[in-house]
Amino acid sequence: MFNFSFGELLVIGVIALLVLGPDKLPGAARTAGVWIGKIKRTVGNLQHEITSQLEAEDLRRELSKQGKRIDGGVSRARKGFERFTSEFNGAASSSSRQPPLPPSRPEPPPAPAEVRAAPLPPLRPPSRPVIARAALDAPLPSPERATEAPTGTPIESSMDSSPSSNQRND
Numbered sequence: 001m002f003n004f005s006f007g008e009l010l011v012i013g014v015i016a017l018l019v020l021g022p023d024k025l026p027g028a029a030r031t032a033g034v035w036i037g038k039i040k041r042t043v044g045n046l047q048h049e050i051t052s053q054l055e056a057e058d059l060r061r062e063l064s065k066q067g068k069r070i071d072g073g074v075s076r077a078r079k080g081f082e083r084f085t086s087e088f089n090g091a092a093s094s095s096s097r098q099p100p101l102p103p104s105r106p107e108p109p110p111a112p113a114e115v116r117a118a119p120l121p122p123l124r125p126p127s128r129p130v131i132a133r134a135a136l137d138a139p140l141p142s143p144e145r146a147t148e149a150p151t152g153t154p155i156e157s158s159m160d161s162s163p164s165s166n167q168r169n170d
Contacts, residue, residue, distance in 0.1 A: 004012075020028050 016028065017025055
């Protein structure tokens, strides 16, 4: 900011020492430092503000250019649309006197008679699984036979007969 050489700073320091004295020189140096800091911050804020204003002005100019381009495009599109509608209305009024045009897509040919008359397969009830059919076909047990033990291994022999498994450990 200030371009002082070391010799110039030394001369200023000696003069300040002679004028202020050794007692007031540290306080004066602190005050000068505070003022220099405030001046530097103010200058930095001013530079930042000027830079942001210049950038904002550039953006405004750019937006103005883009707005003009968009307006030109919209006006061209509007003119094209108006020209199209006028041509369409003219064509519609002239075509109302002429016979209608054939459809753009031909209809599909009819299906052969044997395909149309093919019989549908008969509906059958859904079949049951083989296991369920065997269970349904088996005779129901009579109440007398239900109390009898089934043939095979007795119930007692299939259980663990150790006394520790039948008793609770307290």
